[in-house]
Amino acid sequence: MYAYIVKRLALVFLVMSGVTVITFGAMYLAPGDPAEIIATARYGQDLTPGQIEWVRSTEHLDDPVYIQYLTWLNHIIRLDLGRSLITFDDVAEEIAVRFPTTLTLALASLILSLCIGIPVGIISALHKNAFLDYTTTSIALLGVSMPNFWLGLILIWFFSLYLRVLPSFGSGGISHLILPAVTLGASMAAITMRLMRSSMLDVMGQEYIATARAKGLDKRTVLFRHALKNALLPVITFSGLQLGFLLGGTVIVETIFAWPGIGKLLVDSIYARDYSMIQGCVLLIGLLFAITNLAIDLLYASIDPRIRYDRHD
């Protein structure tokens, strides 16, 4: 297990190196001269060549590319992400303010989807092709088919405008969290449920379940001790990937509910061509993806012994 963790950590390091190179490189792949872009952002459209040159030298844009990269990396490692080109706010600080909001929404919708998807999926599998199964499957289909923006608007209309029980935008207490979390969680819950159902059916048909039953174990023990752990593996993979996406911010839902998260920050920055802010966001999203995947791999290994031992560790 120890060797496995080390190997995974090395992989995270590798991925992050790639992410930094690409993020840094993106600045150069963008059309136009970086010095001009930064100067335009600061001083407006009417630039004098002197202003551009001044930016170039103060921002060290005339250094060789690899020196620039290493300098930039040196700052990044010390969590200095620079300043916004537009507002001159500290990028790291801005992200630090926005990220907890995104994290709250991501975790809330993930937990919601797991709390609904897993038990309903199990129930559905146990009542395969019966009324209960068809009902839950139909609801799941509905859940998957509803686009986020549509469901979000419908929820706002019903709960905020019609019933007037929940706020329609902004973040704050639990009441602000409910509508966006439900909007995001609904389709995820539906997919989790379908995945849990098929995985459970697959596992229940395995020979080791027959062995467990042949031992005389009661249904509950067969289900929870012998089937569930095996059946959860695909659900964990899916949920991990989903969490990675959610942590990167969900642009549509954050926009609909005016939820001040990373997704909204990123989109606003892209519109404003705020390159340093974009870099900061992309770096964070890359890092979150790598960490979530690491967490999933470790969780996987803790459940499935074949992964823990099989690599000649």
Added chain:
Amino acid sequence: MALIEIKNLNVHFYSRNDIVKANNGVDLSIGENEIVGLIGETGCGKTILGRAIMRLLSPNVSLEGSILYLGRNILDLTQQEIQAIRGREIGMILQNPAASLNPVLPVGEQVAEVFRCHLGNSVAEAEQKAKGLFEQVGIDPARMKEYPHQFSGGMKQRVMIAIGLAATPKLLIADEPTKGLDKERKWQIITLMSDLIRKRSVSMLLITHDLEIAEAICDRIAVMYAGEIIEIGRTADIMQRTLHSTTHPYANALIHALPKYGMMPIPGEIPSLSSLPSGCRFHPRCAERREDCSQVHPEMREIQDNHLVRCLYRGVSNEHP
């Protein structure tokens, strides 16, 4: 009283398009301290019969007839009653140990839980007992914390034997316990199993297609073909080597298909359980068939003491007119 008495058992599976008649009119009894072999080719319904005794069949099954365990009909038991019998009164070793052990639980735990479930042992007691059992089946108890994928095929089978015998049941149903093992391992496992069950006075239903093994340890042998028992009797009566003996032509053909008795293949194919041939089920492949074999379905007849054969002509005085 016999330990298990199966009477006129029909096991049929209903699907959208057809009915799979896996067991038809099966009569079989197993006495105390008796080893009964159930032999036949793959797909003849042997495994289904073993699972029917444990009521471990898919929900689309229809079970008719009776399976009496010490006089109680297993088919009439409630869920709780059958759970009390499974593992405790009747143990089972499923075929293919590679797939029959849970990949995410330590092997020791998979044995120990039988003690906890049926004998009310505490976690520590159950572990202690499992340890003893591991020694008896020839596995180093230090390996109890390991997982199935760390075990070889033969070792996995030993774990399955430990699971099957943990609560010292009265009957052990062993489904192809030697499948996939090399010759040496095969005999090790068979010797181990027969030693353990004799020591504990456990009866066994040995489901196998390996006639040599059946001959070596079984008291009686039942031969199954296309969902029917076509012959049953003492091992010596079944395993006669001469052609045109008193054994069923199918059993005879099975014996002569063995490498040491000539390795003569049986012509034709195994019939599908969803479209069984008319008359005698074996007639399309039978070298000795006569005209009415394709029309008349033979009943079991006792041709010698305790030796029953399902054939129109075996043991009839005008056998070779």
